Amino acid sequence: MGNAQRFDRLDALRGLAIVWMTVYHFCFDLDHYHWISQDFYRDPIWTWQRTAIVSLFLLCAGAGQAVALQQGQSWPRFWRRWGQIVGCALLVSVGSYLIYPQSYIYFGVLHGIAVMLIIVRLTARWGRWLWLCGGVAIAMKFIAFYALSMNATLQFLNGKTFNWLGLISVKPITEDYVPLIPWLGIMWWGVAATRWLLQYRPTTLTRSVPAAVQWLAFLGTWSLAYYMLHQPIMFGILEAAQYFR
16 A cells, blocks of 8 residues: 555545635635624525535545555554544644634544544445445434424434534534534445446546646645644734734
8 A cells, every 4th residue: 555546636626625625714714803704604605615615525535445445455554544634633623622612623524534434444345335325324414303303302412422423403513513424425425436436437537637737636635734734824824914904
């Protein structure tokens, strides 16, 4: 695995998600500093963008696991990468607590990916069943909402102890929330789609990207480091701008 082939197209797709996320977060930061006024929690313009961005990241994460499986990634290598993600998730929790103590991130995208990666690693060979599993995981979001609305005894699922599962009727107060349900379904679909492409349409992934978007592929190879650094840098820039404004 040390010399494992990277797929530029997959990296570029991840890079596209990074660029979109950066624009979204920059607008969020502008709102935080009151340079603009937007409702990022309820306005569909922003909530649907967030859904699309997270979906794109999780599809790429699932695709990455499908590629790793094909290339024979060892468990020790998997755990090394997983440990990096867990460490970064903890840093996100600490950093968000310092800025948003009432709505800090306790189960955001990195926390969710860390748990989902283990599940996906153990189920990646399920073949066509992954499509069904993904659909069930997404459907469970709506089934759970109805069940909790009709049955008071299930309200414990809305509490912080269990809401990371995603079987909720009330969204928790937190700056980022990516529970297992429905998002595991998206990652499963990423695995299923990529395994199908690798078997039947491999050139869809193996062909190089045009030179004009090679920078996206490069960016996609550093997704975790970029994710951890982009917000502190943007906050620093806006903090300085606010000071000299």
